[in-house]
Structure formats: C-alpha cells, structure tokens
C-alpha cells in the first residue's frame with residue numbers, strides 16, 4: 617500500500633501538481649470526459665488546488681474554473697482559475713460568476729473525527745447540500761463529480777443523483793487509497809431536477825377532523 621501512496625505522491629511532485637488528488641480527477645475524466653474545452657467549471661473544496669490545475673489544463677484558456685474552499689489557496693494557479701475562500705453552502709451563484717456551470721467538481725470532505733459513521737453522515741450532508749444547488753448552478757446537460765464517504769446512506773445518495781442525471785455511478789479512481797472509504801459519484805447529463813423524494817411527513821395529507829380522545833374537545837365533540 618505504501619508503494620501506491622509513494623507512487624502518486626512522487627508523481628505529483630514531479631509533474632508539479634499540488635497534491636496526489638490530481639490523479640483521481642485525471643482518471644475520472646479520462647474515463648468519463650466530464651470536462652470539455654471552453655467549459656465553465658466550479659471546483660468545490662478546491663484547496664490546495666490540484667483539481668483546479670487539472671481542470672484548467674483540460675478546459676483550455678477559453679474555459680474558466682471557480683475554485684472555492686473554506687481554507688485559503690496559494691496563488692500561482694493557472695490564469696483561468698479564480699479563487700474564493702468561502703463555505704460553498706453560504707455563497708450564491710453571483711459570487712462565482714453569475715452564470716450556470718458546465719461542470720461541477722466536488723472533492724469536499726468534512727473534517728474527519730475518528731467516528732466513521734458520523735463522518736459518513738456529514739459527507740452525505742455536504743453532497744445533498746450540493747445537489748440542492750444544482751438546479752440553479754448547473755446547466756442542463758452538465759456534469760457533476762462529487763466525493764462521498766461510503767456508508768449506509770450512500771445508495772440513497774446515488775439514487776437521488778440518478779433521478780437528476782442521465783447517468784450517475786460510483787467510481788473508485790486508481791489513485792484513491794484502497795483502505796479509504798471515499799467514493800466518487802460521477803454524474804453526466806443533468807436534467808434540471810432536484811431529485812429529492814419528499815419525506816413522508818412533508819406530504820400534504822387531507823385534513824381530517826381530530827377523532828375523539830385527541831386534544832381539547834371542541835363544541836362538536
């Protein structure tokens with residue numbers, strides 16, 4: 617296992633990428649072509665910036681990347697990368713150029729706590745929050761790649777994504793450590809929907825008169 621880590625780490629150093637994570641996006645894009653030349657791309661959870669480096673090169677100088685992260689990113693990224701230090705859940709489309717994206721990439725991950733179940737729920741929450749933004753942020757036909765920590769709510773998340781895209785499938789890139797619970801959901805062909813299934817308690821049920829024995833008796837009872 618160490619050898620694999622060393623391989624991607626060394627390669628990233630040699631090739632000038634800010635982290636070994638670059639090879640996860642390269643692998644995903646080589647297989648699924650989520651990045652097209654001239655595209656507008658949102659890179660969510662972008663620091664230190666290796667996905668932005670990869671995306672900027674693949675979309676070319678006519679494309680643009682908006683790189684957002686809670687933590688500050690060093691300068692020196694390609695010219696077509698705009699950096700923003702912010703919580704992705706607290707910004708609007710206006711903060712990232714004001715026009716819908718052709719592709720959204722999310723390598724966002726919660727700070728791990730040592731509680732795998734709690735970390736999983738936090739990770740799925742981040743993904744659901746991101747999916748909620750898609751109708752406003754992603755153009756129809758656009759693509760999304762998002763990282764999630766696998767766990768019991770993973771299948772429901774993939775199902776939600778499948779309602780929103782022509783295709784949504786989990787993929788484990790070669791550069792992802794085998795022992796890591798991270799998976800990448802690769803979604804292509806956005807259909808403009810939100811994909812949430814309303815919770816049963818959200819449903820508007822026909823109003824019924826309270827039956828006897830419930831609450832305060834009224835004059836009718």
Ligand SMILES: C[S@@+](CC[C@H](N)C(=O)[O-])C[C@H]1O[C@@H](n2cnc3c(N)ncnc32)[C@H](O)[C@@H]1O
Pocket residue numbers: 634635637638660661662663664665666667668684685686687702703704705723724725726
């Ligand atoms: C694995 S790192 C990303 C690595 C990056 N893709 C690269 O290639 O350099 C995950 C990042 O997600 C960021 N993150 C987590 N939650 C976030 C949020 N709500 N908004 C913005 N960034 C967030 C973290 O600050 C962290 O830098």
